Amino acid sequence: MRFRPSQPKVLRSTLYNILTNIFYTGDFILKGTFYKGKHEPIISLSLFEKAQQVFQQVNRPKKTKKDFAFAGLMLCGHCGCSITGQIQKGKYIYYHCSNGKGNCGDKYIREEVIAEQFEDALKKLKLSKALLLDIKDALKESHSDEIKFHASRVQDLQSRYNTLTKRIDAIYEDKLDGKIPEELWFRKNEEYKKEMAQIEDSLRQHTKANFNYVESGVYLLELANNAHQCYSQRSIMEQRQMLNFLLSNCTLKAGKLDYIYKTPFDMIAEGVKFEKVSG
Ligand SMILES: [Zn+2]
Numbered sequence: 061m062r063f064r065p066s067q068p069k070v071l072r073s074t075l076y077n078i079l080t081n082i083f084y085t086g087d088f089i090l091k092g093t094f095y096k097g098k099h100e101p102i103i104s105l106s107l108f109e110k111a112q113q114v115f116q117q118v119n120r121p122k123k124t125k126k127d128f129a130f131a132g133l134m135l136c137g138h139c140g141c142s143i144t145g146q147i148q149k150g151k152y153i154y155y156h157c158s159n160g161k162g163n164c165g166d167k168y169i170r171e172e173v174i175a176e177q178f179e180d181a182l183k184k185l186k187l188s189k190a191l192l193l194d195i196k197d198a199l200k201e202s203h204s205d206e207i208k209f210h211a212s213r214v215q216d217l218q219s220r221y222n223t224l225t226k227r228i229d230a231i232y233e234d235k236l237d238g239k240i241p242e243e244l245w246f247r248k249n250e251e252y253k254k255e256m257a258q259i260e261d262s263l264r265q266h267t268k269a270n271f272n273y274v275e276s277g278v279y280l281l282e283l284a285n286n287a288h289q290c291y292s293q294r295s296i297m298e299q300r301q302m303l304n305f306l307l308s309n310c311t312l313k314a315g316k317l318d319y320i321y322k323t324p325f326d327m328i329a330e331g332v333k334f335e336k337v338s339g
Pocket residue numbers: 136137138139140141157158159164165166
Protein backbone atom coordinates (compact mmCIF):
# COMPACT_ATOMS: atom_id res chain seq x y z
CA MET A 61 0.00 0.00 0.00
CA ARG A 62 1.15 3.51 -0.71
CA PHE A 63 0.10 6.56 1.19
CA ARG A 64 0.14 10.27 0.60
CA PRO A 65 1.96 12.22 3.36
CA SER A 66 -1.17 14.33 3.72
CA GLN A 67 -3.26 11.22 4.21
CA PRO A 68 -1.11 8.56 5.87
CA LYS A 69 -3.96 6.07 6.39
CA VAL A 70 -5.97 3.68 4.30
CA LEU A 71 -9.33 5.30 3.72
CA ARG A 72 -12.30 3.29 4.89
CA SER A 73 -13.76 3.50 1.39
CA THR A 74 -10.52 2.16 -0.14
CA LEU A 75 -10.46 -0.73 2.28
CA TYR A 76 -14.13 -1.43 1.56
CA ASN A 77 -13.48 -1.46 -2.18
CA ILE A 78 -10.60 -3.90 -1.75
CA LEU A 79 -12.49 -6.25 0.53
CA THR A 80 -15.59 -6.37 -1.68
CA ASN A 81 -13.70 -6.75 -4.97
CA ILE A 82 -13.93 -10.28 -6.34
CA PHE A 83 -10.90 -9.68 -8.59
CA TYR A 84 -8.46 -11.05 -5.98
CA THR A 85 -10.12 -14.49 -6.15
CA GLY A 86 -9.07 -14.89 -9.78
CA ASP A 87 -12.46 -13.92 -11.25
CA PHE A 88 -13.90 -10.59 -12.22
CA ILE A 89 -17.14 -8.83 -13.10
CA LEU A 90 -17.32 -6.54 -16.09
CA LYS A 91 -20.49 -4.58 -16.89
CA GLY A 92 -22.52 -6.88 -14.67
CA THR A 93 -21.22 -10.12 -16.22
CA PHE A 94 -19.15 -12.64 -14.30
CA TYR A 95 -15.89 -13.82 -15.92
CA LYS A 96 -13.37 -16.48 -14.94
CA GLY A 97 -10.07 -14.61 -14.94
CA LYS A 98 -6.71 -15.94 -16.04
CA HIS A 99 -4.75 -14.14 -13.35
CA GLU A 100 -3.48 -15.98 -10.32
CA PRO A 101 -5.85 -15.76 -7.34
CA ILE A 102 -4.33 -14.37 -4.15
CA ILE A 103 -7.30 -15.32 -1.95
CA SER A 104 -9.79 -18.19 -2.12
CA LEU A 105 -13.41 -17.69 -3.06
CA SER A 106 -14.49 -19.05 0.33
CA LEU A 107 -12.39 -16.44 2.15
CA PHE A 108 -13.92 -13.74 -0.05
CA GLU A 109 -17.42 -15.00 0.78
CA LYS A 110 -16.60 -15.03 4.48
CA ALA A 111 -15.61 -11.37 4.25
CA GLN A 112 -18.91 -10.53 2.52
CA GLN A 113 -20.79 -12.30 5.32
CA VAL A 114 -19.00 -10.17 7.90
CA PHE A 115 -20.13 -7.04 6.04
CA GLN A 116 -23.70 -8.28 6.12
CA GLN A 117 -23.49 -8.89 9.86
CA VAL A 118 -22.00 -5.47 10.55
CA ASN A 119 -24.70 -3.75 8.50
CA ARG A 120 -27.48 -5.43 10.43
CA PRO A 121 -29.16 -3.14 12.97
CA LYS A 122 -27.83 -3.58 16.49
CA LYS A 123 -30.04 -5.12 19.11
CA THR A 124 -30.98 -2.71 21.83
CA LYS A 125 -31.67 -5.46 24.35
CA LYS A 126 -28.78 -6.55 26.50
CA ASP A 127 -27.21 -9.71 25.08
CA PHE A 128 -26.74 -12.35 27.71
CA ALA A 129 -23.94 -14.77 26.92
CA PHE A 130 -25.92 -17.96 27.44
CA ALA A 131 -29.52 -16.81 26.88
CA GLY A 132 -31.29 -19.11 24.43
CA LEU A 133 -28.51 -21.71 24.56
CA MET A 134 -30.10 -23.89 27.22
CA LEU A 135 -33.48 -25.36 28.04
CA CYS A 136 -34.84 -25.84 31.51
CA GLY A 137 -34.19 -29.38 32.75
CA HIS A 138 -37.49 -29.43 34.62
CA CYS A 139 -40.05 -28.14 32.14
CA GLY A 140 -38.22 -27.72 28.80
CA CYS A 141 -38.79 -23.97 28.48
CA SER A 142 -35.89 -21.73 27.45
CA ILE A 143 -33.49 -20.28 30.00
CA THR A 144 -33.17 -16.50 29.99
CA GLY A 145 -30.82 -14.02 31.59
CA GLN A 146 -31.55 -11.17 33.96
CA ILE A 147 -29.50 -8.50 35.71
CA GLN A 148 -29.97 -8.16 39.43
CA LYS A 149 -28.80 -5.35 41.69
CA GLY A 150 -27.52 -3.61 38.56
CA LYS A 151 -24.53 -5.91 38.04
CA TYR A 152 -25.10 -9.59 38.81
CA ILE A 153 -26.29 -11.72 35.91
CA TYR A 154 -28.62 -14.57 36.79
CA TYR A 155 -30.23 -17.18 34.58
CA HIS A 156 -33.60 -18.77 35.14
CA CYS A 157 -36.41 -20.68 33.49
CA SER A 158 -38.65 -18.48 31.36
CA ASN A 159 -41.60 -20.25 33.03
CA GLY A 160 -43.45 -20.54 29.74
CA LYS A 161 -45.60 -23.35 31.10
CA GLY A 162 -46.32 -21.74 34.44
CA ASN A 163 -43.93 -21.33 37.35
CA CYS A 164 -41.65 -24.39 37.30
CA GLY A 165 -39.81 -23.46 40.46
CA ASP A 166 -36.22 -23.97 39.29
CA LYS A 167 -33.57 -21.82 40.96
CA TYR A 168 -31.92 -18.62 39.71
CA ILE A 169 -28.29 -19.41 38.83
CA ARG A 170 -25.34 -16.99 38.70
CA GLU A 171 -23.70 -16.63 35.28
CA GLU A 172 -20.26 -17.61 36.63
CA VAL A 173 -21.58 -20.99 37.74
CA ILE A 174 -22.81 -21.75 34.23
CA ALA A 175 -19.73 -20.28 32.51
CA GLU A 176 -17.48 -22.59 34.48
CA GLN A 177 -19.43 -25.65 33.34
CA PHE A 178 -19.32 -24.60 29.70
CA GLU A 179 -15.56 -24.12 30.01
CA ASP A 180 -15.26 -27.60 31.49
CA ALA A 181 -17.07 -28.98 28.46
CA LEU A 182 -14.43 -27.43 26.20
CA LYS A 183 -11.55 -28.58 28.39
CA LYS A 184 -12.75 -32.15 27.93
CA LEU A 185 -11.88 -31.90 24.23
CA LYS A 186 -8.19 -31.35 24.89
CA LEU A 187 -6.17 -34.21 23.45
CA SER A 188 -2.74 -35.30 24.54
CA LYS A 189 0.03 -34.77 22.00
CA ALA A 190 0.42 -38.51 21.46
CA LEU A 191 -3.28 -39.06 20.80
CA LEU A 192 -3.41 -36.07 18.44
CA LEU A 193 -0.55 -37.54 16.39
CA ASP A 194 -2.15 -41.00 16.35
CA ILE A 195 -5.45 -39.66 15.05
CA LYS A 196 -3.73 -37.54 12.41
CA ASP A 197 -1.93 -40.63 11.11
CA ALA A 198 -5.16 -42.62 11.12
CA LEU A 199 -6.89 -39.86 9.15
CA LYS A 200 -4.21 -39.87 6.47
CA GLU A 201 -4.34 -43.64 6.29
CA SER A 202 -8.13 -43.79 6.00
CA HIS A 203 -8.14 -41.33 3.12
CA SER A 204 -5.34 -42.90 1.14
CA ASP A 205 -7.85 -44.25 -1.43
CA GLU A 206 -9.32 -40.83 -2.10
CA ILE A 207 -5.86 -39.38 -2.37
CA LYS A 208 -4.92 -42.03 -4.94
CA PHE A 209 -8.13 -41.36 -6.89
CA HIS A 210 -7.37 -37.67 -7.11
CA ALA A 211 -3.79 -38.33 -8.12
CA SER A 212 -4.83 -40.56 -11.04
CA ARG A 213 -7.49 -38.07 -12.15
CA VAL A 214 -4.90 -35.30 -12.09
CA GLN A 215 -2.62 -37.41 -14.28
CA ASP A 216 -5.42 -37.94 -16.84
CA LEU A 217 -6.22 -34.26 -16.91
CA GLN A 218 -2.60 -33.31 -17.37
CA SER A 219 -2.14 -35.70 -20.27
CA ARG A 220 -5.29 -34.35 -21.98
CA TYR A 221 -3.93 -30.84 -21.45
CA ASN A 222 -0.66 -31.78 -23.15
CA THR A 223 -2.54 -33.30 -26.08
CA LEU A 224 -4.52 -30.10 -26.54
CA THR A 225 -1.37 -27.98 -26.46
CA LYS A 226 0.12 -30.10 -29.24
CA ARG A 227 -3.08 -29.86 -31.30
CA ILE A 228 -3.12 -26.10 -31.04
CA ASP A 229 0.44 -25.98 -32.35
CA ALA A 230 -0.39 -28.43 -35.14
CA ILE A 231 -3.45 -26.59 -36.46
CA TYR A 232 -1.51 -23.36 -36.34
CA GLU A 233 1.14 -24.90 -38.60
CA ASP A 234 -1.66 -26.21 -40.87
CA LYS A 235 -3.12 -22.74 -41.09
CA LEU A 236 0.25 -21.21 -41.98
CA ASP A 237 0.81 -23.87 -44.62
CA GLY A 238 -2.65 -23.20 -46.06
CA LYS A 239 -3.80 -26.73 -45.31
CA ILE A 240 -6.89 -25.55 -43.43
CA PRO A 241 -9.00 -22.41 -43.87
CA GLU A 242 -8.61 -19.53 -41.42
CA GLU A 243 -12.22 -19.93 -40.21
CA LEU A 244 -11.70 -23.58 -39.24
CA TRP A 245 -8.45 -22.79 -37.45
CA PHE A 246 -10.16 -20.02 -35.46
CA ARG A 247 -13.05 -22.26 -34.41
CA LYS A 248 -10.83 -25.20 -33.41
CA ASN A 249 -8.35 -22.96 -31.62
CA GLU A 250 -11.17 -21.45 -29.52
CA GLU A 251 -12.60 -24.89 -28.80
CA TYR A 252 -9.26 -26.30 -27.58
CA LYS A 253 -8.49 -23.25 -25.48
CA LYS A 254 -11.90 -23.43 -23.84
CA GLU A 255 -11.33 -27.06 -22.90
CA MET A 256 -7.88 -26.21 -21.55
CA ALA A 257 -9.39 -23.55 -19.31
CA GLN A 258 -11.85 -26.13 -17.99
CA ILE A 259 -9.02 -28.56 -17.30
CA GLU A 260 -7.08 -25.89 -15.41
CA ASP A 261 -10.15 -25.38 -13.28
CA SER A 262 -10.60 -29.11 -12.59
CA LEU A 263 -6.93 -29.42 -11.72
CA ARG A 264 -7.30 -26.68 -9.14
CA GLN A 265 -10.38 -28.43 -7.68
CA HIS A 266 -8.60 -31.77 -7.42
CA THR A 267 -5.56 -30.31 -5.75
CA LYS A 268 -7.83 -28.60 -3.26
CA ALA A 269 -9.96 -31.72 -2.61
CA ASN A 270 -6.86 -33.82 -2.10
CA PHE A 271 -5.67 -31.37 0.48
CA ASN A 272 -9.12 -31.05 2.08
CA TYR A 273 -9.65 -34.72 2.94
CA VAL A 274 -6.82 -34.73 5.41
CA GLU A 275 -6.64 -31.05 6.23
CA SER A 276 -10.29 -30.63 7.19
CA GLY A 277 -10.00 -33.57 9.57
CA VAL A 278 -6.84 -32.18 11.09
CA TYR A 279 -8.49 -28.76 11.28
CA LEU A 280 -11.42 -30.15 13.27
CA LEU A 281 -9.07 -31.94 15.62
CA GLU A 282 -7.05 -28.84 16.23
CA LEU A 283 -10.19 -26.83 16.66
CA ALA A 284 -11.33 -29.22 19.38
CA ASN A 285 -7.90 -29.27 20.93
CA ASN A 286 -7.67 -25.48 21.11
CA ALA A 287 -11.35 -24.89 21.85
CA HIS A 288 -10.89 -24.03 25.48
CA GLN A 289 -7.93 -21.75 24.90
CA CYS A 290 -9.66 -19.91 22.03
CA TYR A 291 -12.89 -19.61 23.93
CA SER A 292 -11.51 -17.45 26.71
CA GLN A 293 -10.14 -14.93 24.20
CA ARG A 294 -13.38 -14.44 22.25
CA SER A 295 -16.25 -12.00 22.48
CA ILE A 296 -19.53 -13.14 24.00
CA MET A 297 -21.13 -13.54 20.57
CA GLU A 298 -18.22 -15.65 19.32
CA GLN A 299 -18.32 -17.77 22.46
CA ARG A 300 -22.00 -18.44 21.78
CA GLN A 301 -21.17 -19.46 18.23
CA MET A 302 -18.47 -21.81 19.45
CA LEU A 303 -20.76 -23.42 22.01
CA ASN A 304 -23.46 -23.82 19.37
CA PHE A 305 -20.95 -25.40 17.03
CA LEU A 306 -19.61 -27.88 19.57
CA LEU A 307 -22.56 -28.70 21.82
CA SER A 308 -26.22 -29.52 21.55
CA ASN A 309 -29.15 -30.37 23.86
CA CYS A 310 -27.91 -28.09 26.63
CA THR A 311 -30.16 -28.14 29.66
CA LEU A 312 -29.91 -26.53 33.08
CA LYS A 313 -31.46 -28.18 36.10
CA ALA A 314 -30.91 -26.89 39.63
CA GLY A 315 -27.69 -25.21 38.47
CA LYS A 316 -26.27 -28.28 36.77
CA LEU A 317 -25.50 -28.05 33.07
CA ASP A 318 -26.10 -31.06 30.82
CA TYR A 319 -25.12 -31.27 27.15
CA ILE A 320 -23.98 -33.58 24.38
CA TYR A 321 -21.13 -32.97 21.97
CA LYS A 322 -21.99 -32.65 18.31
CA THR A 323 -20.36 -35.08 15.87
CA PRO A 324 -17.39 -35.47 15.44
CA PHE A 325 -16.55 -33.79 18.74
CA ASP A 326 -18.43 -36.53 20.61
CA MET A 327 -15.84 -39.01 19.32
CA ILE A 328 -12.98 -36.75 20.31
CA ALA A 329 -14.40 -36.35 23.83
CA GLU A 330 -14.79 -40.15 24.07
CA GLY A 331 -11.18 -40.58 22.95
CA VAL A 332 -9.93 -38.16 25.57
CA LYS A 333 -11.97 -39.87 28.28
CA PHE A 334 -10.76 -43.31 27.24
CA GLU A 335 -7.15 -42.16 27.24
CA LYS A 336 -7.50 -40.73 30.73
CA VAL A 337 -9.05 -43.96 32.07
CA SER A 338 -6.52 -46.25 30.42
CA GLY A 339 -3.71 -43.91 31.50
ZN1 LIG B 1 -38.56 -24.68 33.89
